[in-house]
Amino acid sequence: MTMSDRQPVLGRRGFLQGATAGVVGAAALGATAADAARADAPDAPPASGSGRVIPFEGPHQAGILTPPQAAASFVSFDVVAPDRAALRELFAVLTDRVRRLTAGGAVPATDLASAPTDSGTLGPVLPADGLTVTVGVGASLFDDQRFGLGARRPARLTAMPVFPDDDMAHSAELHGDISLQLCADSRDTVTHALRDITRHTRGAIQARWKIDGTHAAPRPSGAPRNHLGFKDGIANPDTTDPAVTDALVWTHAGHGGSGAEPAWTEGGSYQVIRIIRMLVEFWDRVSLDEQERMIGRRRDSGAPLDRSAETDTPAYAADPQGLYVPMNAHIRLANPRTGATAAQQILRRGYNYERGLDTDGNLDLGLIFCCYQQDVSRQFATVQSRLAGEPLVDYISPTGGGYFFALPGVTGPHDTLASGLLADF
Amino acid sequence: MSARPRFRRPLLAGALALAVAGGALGFAFASGGSPAAAGAALAVSVDKHACGAPPARLPAGPVAFEVTDAAPTFVTVYLTDPTGARAYAEIRWLGPRHSLPLTGSLAAGRYALRCVFSDGPVVVSPGLVVTGTAPDTEPGYRPMTSTDLEQPVLAYRAWVQAALPGLQSAVRTLDGDVARGDLSAARNDWLPAHLAYERLGAAYNSFGDFDDAIDGRPDGLQGGVDDPGWTGFLAVEHGLWHGAPAARLRSLTQKLVADVTGLIADFPSEDTDSEDLPLRAHEILENGLQFQLTGQEDQGSGTTLATLDANVQGTQEVLSLLAPLLRERDPGLVAGVDAGLTALRGQLAATHPAAGPWPAAASLDRATRERLDGTLGGLLEQLARIPNLLAARNAA
Numbered sequence: 001m002t003m004s005d006r007q008p009v010l011g012r013r014g015f016l017q018g019a020t021a022g023v024v025g026a027a028a029l030g031a032t033a034a035d036a037a038r039a040d041a042p043d044a045p046p047a048s049g050s051g052r053v054i055p056f057e058g059p060h061q062a063g064i065l066t067p068p069q070a071a072a073s074f075v076s077f078d079v080v081a082p083d084r085a086a087l088r089e090l091f092a093v094l095t096d097r098v099r100r101l102t103a104g105g106a107v108p109a110t111d112l113a114s115a116p117t118d119s120g121t122l123g124p125v126l127p128a129d130g131l132t133v134t135v136g137v138g139a140s141l142f143d144d145q146r147f148g149l150g151a152r153r154p155a156r157l158t159a160m161p162v163f164p165d166d167d168m169a170h171s172a173e174l175h176g177d178i179s180l181q182l183c184a185d186s187r188d189t190v191t192h193a194l195r196d197i198t199r200h201t202r203g204a205i206q207a208r209w210k211i212d213g214t215h216a217a218p219r220p221s222g223a224p225r226n227h228l229g230f231k232d233g234i235a236n237p238d239t240t241d242p243a244v245t246d247a248l249v250w251t252h253a254g255h256g257g258s259g260a261e262p263a264w265t266e267g268g269s270y271q272v273i274r275i276i277r278m279l280v281e282f283w284d285r286v287s288l289d290e291q292e293r294m295i296g297r298r299r300d301s302g303a304p305l306d307r308s309a310e311t312d313t314p315a316y317a318a319d320p321q322g323l324y325v326p327m328n329a330h331i332r333l334a335n336p337r338t339g340a341t342a343a344q345q346i347l348r349r350g351y352n353y354e355r356g357l358d359t360d361g362n363l364d365l366g367l368i369f370c371c372y373q374q375d376v377s378r379q380f381a382t383v384q385s386r387l388a389g390e391p392l393v394d395y396i397s398p399t400g401g402g403y404f405f406a407l408p409g410v411t412g413p414h415d416t417l418a419s420g421l422l423a424d425f
Numbered sequence: 426m427s428a429r430p431r432f433r434r435p436l437l438a439g440a441l442a443l444a445v446a447g448g449a450l451g452f453a454f455a456s457g458g459s460p461a462a463a464g465a466a467l468a469v470s471v472d473k474h475a476c477g478a479p480p481a482r483l484p485a486g487p488v489a490f491e492v493t494d495a496a497p498t499f500v501t502v503y504l505t506d507p508t509g510a511r512a513y514a515e516i517r518w519l520g521p522r523h524s525l526p527l528t529g530s531l532a533a534g535r536y537a538l539r540c541v542f543s544d545g546p547v548v549v550s551p552g553l554v555v556t557g558t559a560p561d562t563e564p565g566y567r568p569m570t571s572t573d574l575e576q577p578v579l580a581y582r583a584w585v586q587a588a589l590p591g592l593q594s595a596v597r598t599l600d601g602d603v604a605r606g607d608l609s610a611a612r613n614d615w616l617p618a619h620l621a622y623e624r625l626g627a628a629y630n631s632f633g634d635f636d637d638a639i640d641g642r643p644d645g646l647q648g649g650v651d652d653p654g655w656t657g658f659l660a661v662e663h664g665l666w667h668g669a670p671a672a673r674l675r676s677l678t679q680k681l682v683a684d685v686t687g688l689i690a691d692f693p694s695e696d697t698d699s700e701d702l703p704l705r706a707h708e709i710l711e712n713g714l715q716f717q718l719t720g721q722e723d724q725g726s727g728t729t730l731a732t733l734d735a736n737v738q739g740t741q742e743v744l745s746l747l748a749p750l751l752r753e754r755d756p757g758l759v760a761g762v763d764a765g766l767t768a769l770r771g772q773l774a775a776t777h778p779a780a781g782p783w784p785a786a787a788s789l790d791r792a793t794r795e796r797l798d799g800t801l802g803g804l805l806e807q808l809a810r811i812p813n814l815l816a817a818r819n820a821a
């Protein structure tokens with residue numbers, strides 16, 4: 001089947017039937033760049049939303065260096081598509097959907113014989129609304145005989161190990177073949193995108209777990225606060241400095257000596273997702289002084305305990321006994337700020353979550369911890385191990401998550417996600 | 426099953442309104458812009474013998490008409506080729522002095538607007554020539570008339586009719602077990618009887634109130650599973666697997682036999698709406714996903730996967746009757762759906778040894794459940810096309 005044979009309705013026929021086509025044309029639903037241009041024309045109804053368009057194409061995926069948008073969903077999927085050809089088709093469809101959704105534009109007309117091309121939850125003109133969809137792959141995708149990808153596994157990609165303070169024995173929210181991090185300037189844009197993507201990939205991937213997050217507004221300024229009342233997201237590597245992101249965030253082909261990264265991983269990044277419940281009722285019964293010494297920062301201002309402003313850098317060398325910032329404070333363990341630990345820094349991109357109650361009627365509030373890094377074992381796993389047994393662990397409960405590898409970016413209109421991973425078979 | 430959702434779609438097939446003849450349509454046109462860009466509309470006035478007067482030429486791509494019914498009667502408006510052999514877009518029901526958009530995306534070719542007034546007249550506009558190329562244009566479909574469905578509906582009713590005696594003898598066996606007080610035999614004989622009914626899944630709408638009595642769920646009843654008004658297969662199941670005494674069960678199985686017998690007597694006089702058959706082709710398995718694969722309908726026997734398998738068989742039967750009509754309109758669809766149905770049955774069969782019991786839906790391991798969910802979900806996306814594809818478009 002060639003592109004011109006493809007009818008617009010094919011995209012609506014369920015995934016597997018579309019799998020007979022080698023190419024995903026600009027046929028299915030959603031908005032092409034031209035639609036987007038038309039949507040901006042004076043006679044077109046205006047798109048709602050923030051008006052932000054975050055470019056989809058680039059050497060790296062969007063949603064990693066992108067400052068956190070207001071709303072997010074993290075969704076893990078398993079691939080149920082039967083073989084590598086279907087996997088390739090899946091990534092082509094995924095690329096097409098993400099490209100269209102992040103561009104925004106008028107919803108295409110509905111074919112006479114089909115259900116509407118779009119759920120309609122964002123109205124007739126899709127707003128780009130700062131949407132990013134970041135796609136990762138889990139170790140299980142490389143695990144078995146399914147797709148024959150074993151030799152292409154990113155060198156540091158494993159299933160997320162169990163850490164000593166974890167509460168994951170009965171978790172239903174662990175691991176997965178594919179992760180989607182969807183972020184946008186408003187909640188309904190995130191939900192719309194997810195619904196569109198699952199519809200177009202039905203029969204190829206099946207959702208495994210999902211958690212929704214919110215990026216709070218600054219109270220009153222600076223970094224937003226997490227459910228413990230502390231500003232979160234203050235200290236992070238400088239994402240505007242390519243030398244820093246090259247050294248800490250992006251994976252490079254051939255790096256890593258004996259266990260060298262395969263060529264296709266260039267420009268990708270390891271993604272760690274941890275669902276960490278916060279026992280807020282317990283936390284609220286703890287004195288402010290104790291709270292602050294656990295974190296290592298003032299609750300009100302966010303300043304390190306040895307300084308006065310949120311953006312001040314703690315000077316641990318001048319406080320070798322931890323008289324200001326205790327040696328076991330969260331921020332001091334997480335980043336001792338020494339030469340030896342500099343390469344262990346991670347790019348945190350977390351969201352607060354809130355969902356219902358536990359069996360005791362306590363609030364299920366927490367952090368969707370998400371971080372990106374060049375090397376998950378050198379960075380996240382090392383930091384996490386250093387945090388083992390920190391005083392904060394009594395007030396938090398990690399209940400799920402996974403390790404994924406965020407794919408390299410889509411570099412042009414004919415490129416697709418995972419093109420490198422699936423090249424030359 | 427009680428409270429089964431009745432998925433509503435507009436029923437226009439037989440809509441023959443009574444009002445006076447004739448009519449005029451006012452059209453406003455927009456082209457080359459997004460379908461939503463009605464702001465660029467070009468108004469065209471028409472007289473009562475013309476179904477609008479669209480521009481003679483338009484560029485390929487999205488078109489949007491704002492159609493006003495200036496006639497005193499309701500009208501259905503189609504965008505077709507000049508002969509009406511293919512329909513591309515439609516307004517299913519437009520009232521006098523009301524306006525609705527008619528949108529589509531057209532490839533190069535010749536087109537016309539076709540107005541089918543509710544009181545009979547069919548009026549076609551002058552031709553409209555589309556030139557150039559555009560992405561995402563619509564292929565159009567061969568419109569169907571309501572009489573096209575008569576034959577499949579007759580065949581379907583004959584199939585149900587032929588299956589009902591088997592259902593009757595299966596519920597009699599079940600009732601006999603309970604009458605003897607042999608509840609262990611009853612637990613064995615319950616499933617074949619239930620499946621004999623579930624295989625007819627397509628029929629629940631044609632069975633009227635009998636379906637509630639024969640296969641109702643407790644969810645919509647004040648007393649839930651303890652509600653004295655709950656009867657049928659699921660009530661019997663609940664009793665058999667929750668230690669109900671034989672005497673209580675007997676009243677339920679006797680009622681079941683009576684209701685099935687009543688159904689058999691009644692069925693010949695119950696109508697089957699022709700639009701129901703295409704709807705069922707899609708919706709039997711929507712219910713299968715919602716109630717069976719989830720295990721929600723399980724009343725203790727843990728056999729909802731067997732029920733789902735019976736629902737797949739029912740869908741296969743309906744599909745086989747509709748296949749000729751579908752093939753004429755969308756050749757690939759039947760093959761895709763057939764493959765999906767076969768794959769689903771294969772995956773269901775693989776959940777248990779050939780002669781062994783079905784596993785409860787709740788006990789499926791994650792990988793098996795995900796595969797079943799994926800296969801059924803993908804199938805439903807395809808089946809969803811059938812009702813619209815086979816909607817009656819009389820005189821289009």
Ligand code: HEM
Pocket residue numbers: 226228230231232233234235236274276277278295297330331332334335346366367369380383384387396
């Ligand atoms: C619910 C669990 C957690 C809470 C409540 C929490 C809270 C905080 C807070 C309040 C800060 C200070 C503000 C800031 O610099 O952003 C912080 C910093 C930090 N946290 Fe966490 N955190 C949690 C989990 C983790 C985990 C799992 C890791 C990594 C394994 C981690 C690594 C870091 C790092 C690297 C910093 C920055 C330290 C610095 O550079 O000064 N945190 N965290």
